[in-house]
Amino acid sequence: MEKNRSSKVGGCPGAGGEGREKTPQSRRRWRLTAVVGAVLALLLATAVSSRSFPKLWISSNSCKCPDARKYSGMVEDCCCDYETVNYINKEVLHPILQELVKSPFFRYFKVKLWCDCPFWPDDGMCHLRDCSVCECPDNEFPEAFKKPLRARSADDMVCQEGKPQAAVDRTLDSNAFNGWMEVNNPWTYDDETNNAEMTYVNLQLNPERYTGYSGTSTWRIWDAIYKENCPKYPSEELCSEQKVLYKLISGLHSSITVHIASDYLIDEATQSWGHNLEVLYDRVMKYPDRVQNLYFTFLFVLRAITKAADYLEQAEYNTGNSQEDFKAQSLARQLVFNPEIRAACPKPFDEAKLWKGEKGPELMLHIQKQFRNISAIMDCVGCEKCRLWGKLQVLGLGTALKILFSDNGNNNLNQPLQLQRNEVIALINLLNRLSESVKFVHEMGLTAENLMKGKVNATPDKNSS
Numbered sequence: 001m002e003k004n005r006s007s008k009v010g011g012c013p014g015a016g017g018e019g020r021e022k023t024p025q026s027r028r029r030w031r032l033t034a035v036v037g038a039v040l041a042l043l044l045a046t047a048v049s050s051r052s053f054p055k056l057w058i059s060s061n062s063c064k065c066p067d068a069r070k071y072s073g074m075v076e077d078c079c080c081d082y083e084t085v086n087y088i089n090k091e092v093l094h095p096i097l098q099e100l101v102k103s104p105f106f107r108y109f110k111v112k113l114w115c116d117c118p119f120w121p122d123d124g125m126c127h128l129r130d131c132s133v134c135e136c137p138d139n140e141f142p143e144a145f146k147k148p149l150r151a152r153s154a155d156d157m158v159c160q161e162g163k164p165q166a167a168v169d170r171t172l173d174s175n176a177f178n179g180w181m182e183v184n185n186p187w188t189y190d191d192e193t194n195n196a197e198m199t200y201v202n203l204q205l206n207p208e209r210y211t212g213y214s215g216t217s218t219w220r221i222w223d224a225i226y227k228e229n230c231p232k233y234p235s236e237e238l239c240s241e242q243k244v245l246y247k248l249i250s251g252l253h254s255s256i257t258v259h260i261a262s263d264y265l266i267d268e269a270t271q272s273w274g275h276n277l278e279v280l281y282d283r284v285m286k287y288p289d290r291v292q293n294l295y296f297t298f299l300f301v302l303r304a305i306t307k308a309a310d311y312l313e314q315a316e317y318n319t320g321n322s323q324e325d326f327k328a329q330s331l332a333r334q335l336v337f338n339p340e341i342r343a344a345c346p347k348p349f350d351e352a353k354l355w356k357g358e359k360g361p362e363l364m365l366h367i368q369k370q371f372r373n374i375s376a377i378m379d380c381v382g383c384e385k386c387r388l389w390g391k392l393q394v395l396g397l398g399t400a401l402k403i404l405f406s407d408n409g410n411n412n413l414n415q416p417l418q419l420q421r422n423e424v425i426a427l428i429n430l431l432n433r434l435s436e437s438v439k440f441v442h443e444m445g446l447t448a449e450n451l452m453k454g455k456v457n458a459t460p461d462k463n464s465s
């Protein structure tokens with residue numbers, strides 16, 4: 001995989017200049033700049049947050065070990081460095097998000113689970129029962145999301161997978177959308193056309209992890225996404241906007257793989273699950289651009305959430321459970337107005353640089369079409385659980401795109417933002433998935449690399465007797 005460092009989208013301060021030769025003069029200049037920089041940084045840190053920011057500063061410079069610093073400096077095309085991302089993710093974002101996604105409001109996702117591929121027939125390549133979505137019992141469902149109960153047979157209540165937390169409630173209630181607009185998202189394929197086919201799924205019962213879904217069916221999907229809808233740069237002609245689309249998809253792909261590696265079925269016979277660091281290394285860590293794209297996608301979605309802070313603070317988090325809803329609202333507020341995040345990463349991604357020039361609006365329509373195609377391809381994923389998470393995360397990305405780049409394709413940023421409840425649920429759950437992936441890569445990436453390099457070195461030389 002090639003890296004392309006030549007064309008920066010964001011043009012963030014401090015993003016360039018790595019790896020230059022240092023002369024004695026430049027070294028003196030550098031020392032002086034470093035001292036002045038440190039003093040300024042200290043003043044800034046004290047002014048912004050006397051309690052938390054200095055901790056970040058120490059964290060960014062604490063480890064000098066060369067391997068651990070492989071991902072250091074600015075995340076390409078973003079306005080935040082790796083060290084800061086790792087710190088705020090671990091200390092601030094991850095704990096808040098883990099709590100938030102457990103709340104009744106954020107744990108139920110409305111989705112059409114039928115495999116309804118508009119491009120080719122489903123070839124059912126999923127072998128494990130873990131591919132299927134586990135349904136949840138009726139009594140777990142928030143009252144505000146419910147329709148009057150329809151008659152159910154006892155069998156309906158039994159989970160497909162034999163687990164007690166069975167039965168997806170496939171009923172819908174229009175009241176569930178009180179206070180939320182049903183608005184079109186030009187970035188996503190409209191999944192709402194036939195509401196009778198929609199169902200609510202408890203995401204907590206259906207973790208994204210290894211399912212055994214692999215082979216030609218999966219490659220056809222990834223191929224269709226990359227080749228037809230978001231070609232890989234570094235074809236230099238590719239503009240910044242297309243590069244962003246590629247990086248978002250590649251970052252999401254990395255995150256899916258990281259979840260497979262972190263929650264892997266180690267032994268099918270004993271049903272034991274655990275980390276698979278070989279998968280982490282072979283499919284993600286070995287390709288630095290895949291790691292970089294994961295961090296990029298994380299910062300892009302974080303930027304969308306902080307940009308929509310006012311909207312997300314005022315949104316109605318209503319499931320009928322006032323205590324839980326109050327908690328969800330207060331966690332959402334902590335997330336979007338967090339002083340540590342705002343001080344450390346005030347603008348994780350600078351969206352204002354995109355869609356410039358005469359061709360901007362035309363290009364936006366073109367890329368919207370490509371993204372809508374990617375969203376439609378999710379109906380072709382031949383494994384139910386993968387389809388669930390694929391749809392959720394692509395909707396989350398589409399929501400981030402809508403927040404950052406208008407909602408009508410005409411770049412009309414003065415339009416007031418309107419989001420659907422399902423979009424907000426997808427956005428927060430996507431950020432949580434990315435946050436888990438960033439944390440796992442940060443904590444286990446180096447171990448995976450050392451382990452795999454050790455394995456390679458330990459392989460006996462065929463030529464030695």
Ligand SMILES: Cc1cc2nc3c(=O)[nH]c(=O)nc-3n(C[C@H](O)[C@H](O)[C@H](O)COP(=O)(O)OP(=O)(O)OC[C@H]3O[C@@H](n4cnc5c(N)ncnc54)[C@H](O)[C@@H]3O)c2cc1C
Binds near residue numbers: 212218221254255390
């Ligand atoms: C939407 C979707 C959701 C899925 N969810 C799950 C799931 O929850 N659990 C599960 O077990 N499986 C899931 N899968 C399948 C999984 O993504 C892999 O396809 C499968 O594990 C086979 O992996 P692979 O090693 O053959 O390579 P794949 O991951 O299938 O990759 C195919 C090719 O894409 C390229 N590539 C790989 N990673 C990147 C990247 N980050 N950026 C750019 N290019 C890349 C490489 O050239 C690679 O050969 C999902 C698939 C899809 C399409």
